[in-house]
Amino acid sequence: MRFYSDSLPAAADLYGDIEPAPKVRYRDYAPGLLVAVLASLASAYLAEHYHAPLTLMALLVGLALNFLSGDKRLLPGLAFASRTLLRVGIVLVGARVTLAQIAGLGWVALLAILVIVAAAMGSGVLASRKFGFGAAFGALAGGAVAICGASAAMALATVLGEKRINQAQLALVLVGISAMSAATMVLYPILCHHLGFDDRQAGFVLGAAIHDVAQSLGAGYSFSQAAGQNAAIVKLTRVALLAPALAATSYFFPGEEGKRANPLKLPWFVAGFFILAAINSTGVVPAQVGDGATALATGLLVCAVTATGIRSPMQTLLQSGPKPLLTILIASLVALVLACLTAGFLLR
Numbered sequence: 001m002r003f004y005s006d007s008l009p010a011a012a013d014l015y016g017d018i019e020p021a022p023k024v025r026y027r028d029y030a031p032g033l034l035v036a037v038l039a040s041l042a043s044a045y046l047a048e049h050y051h052a053p054l055t056l057m058a059l060l061v062g063l064a065l066n067f068l069s070g071d072k073r074l075l076p077g078l079a080f081a082s083r084t085l086l087r088v089g090i091v092l093v094g095a096r097v098t099l100a101q102i103a104g105l106g107w108v109a110l111l112a113i114l115v116i117v118a119a120a121m122g123s124g125v126l127a128s129r130k131f132g133f134g135a136a137f138g139a140l141a142g143g144a145v146a147i148c149g150a151s152a153a154m155a156l157a158t159v160l161g162e163k164r165i166n167q168a169q170l171a172l173v174l175v176g177i178s179a180m181s182a183a184t185m186v187l188y189p190i191l192c193h194h195l196g197f198d199d200r201q202a203g204f205v206l207g208a209a210i211h212d213v214a215q216s217l218g219a220g221y222s223f224s225q226a227a228g229q230n231a232a233i234v235k236l237t238r239v240a241l242l243a244p245a246l247a248a249t250s251y252f253f254p255g256e257e258g259k260r261a262n263p264l265k266l267p268w269f270v271a272g273f274f275i276l277a278a279i280n281s282t283g284v285v286p287a288q289v290g291d292g293a294t295a296l297a298t299g300l301l302v303c304a305v306t307a308t309g310i311r312s313p314m315q316t317l318l319q320s321g322p323k324p325l326l327t328i329l330i331a332s333l334v335a336l337v338l339a340c341l342t343a344g345f346l347l348r
Helices: 026-050 056-066 066-070 072-096 099-103 107-130 135-146 149-161 169-194 199-211 213-221 225-240 242-252 268-281 287-311 314-318 322-344
Strands: none
Touching: 026 056, 026 072, 026 287, 056 066, 056 169, 056 213, 056 287, 066 072, 066 287, 072 107, 072 169, 072 213, 072 225, 072 287, 099 268, 107 135, 107 199, 107 225, 107 322, 135 149, 135 169, 135 322, 149 169, 149 242, 149 322, 169 199, 169 287, 169 322, 199 213, 199 322, 213 225, 213 242, 225 242, 242 268
């Protein structure tokens, strides 16, 4: 049996519906993992040196090293980075969330966040179907907008599987979501000033409408200290909705043809996300441990993004055209409009 299919680029396959994972020795992972780690460190240096989004730099470095995907010695390690490290990173994202933070927003803001997340995902699905890309791509793009940018896109791609989302589509969403998130970090605070929003209103908009966690917090604190704190809570509430979104996606996009997934039977990484968030909510976890878990989650997700870039089929990516990016833009505009309406009329 071949290591990987020649016709389909290897990717995370939650349900095992492509082919069984190849049997490899532990040392076979080393070359690909070493490349992914070194490329991630290079992207971290570039992001810090040029003040650019880390996820975007990781993806661009990965795409620049795409020629390495032809080396079969690297495939096991790259697959491990883009699959297993990703899932562990998703679990550790739960260290950013506590139930007390979420409850402190109030029922109006919580309900609005739920509506915004659902509307962003729904509009992504509708736009994607309109453009001829299918519901799965819309769920990927809309979910990335609705939840937490590239991290959500990687997690959703894991649930959707390679039969529905290939590496080129995932890479395109990662590029679009990272670039758009960086632009919104600059533009949305200006919009909030123009609309005359106070710290609470601006914090809600910046937390509810900007894609990536880092960009959302950066925009909030650029508006004011109070707006930054409020944006952090709102954004982390959206992060907490990652697990329900993954569960819903696994239900509507079942792994076996003609058979729905059991919504109570979550993938282990989704259950781990819930468990870690619940433990973090008790207050028994020292702040240093929580910060360390968050830093480790960031590192693992960056490594997964880098590996995804290396493994992406560039020819398919270049032939995609602008329509996939329009799906991301439409979902982003829906989230922004709903967030501004909520801030303007319900959070006075």
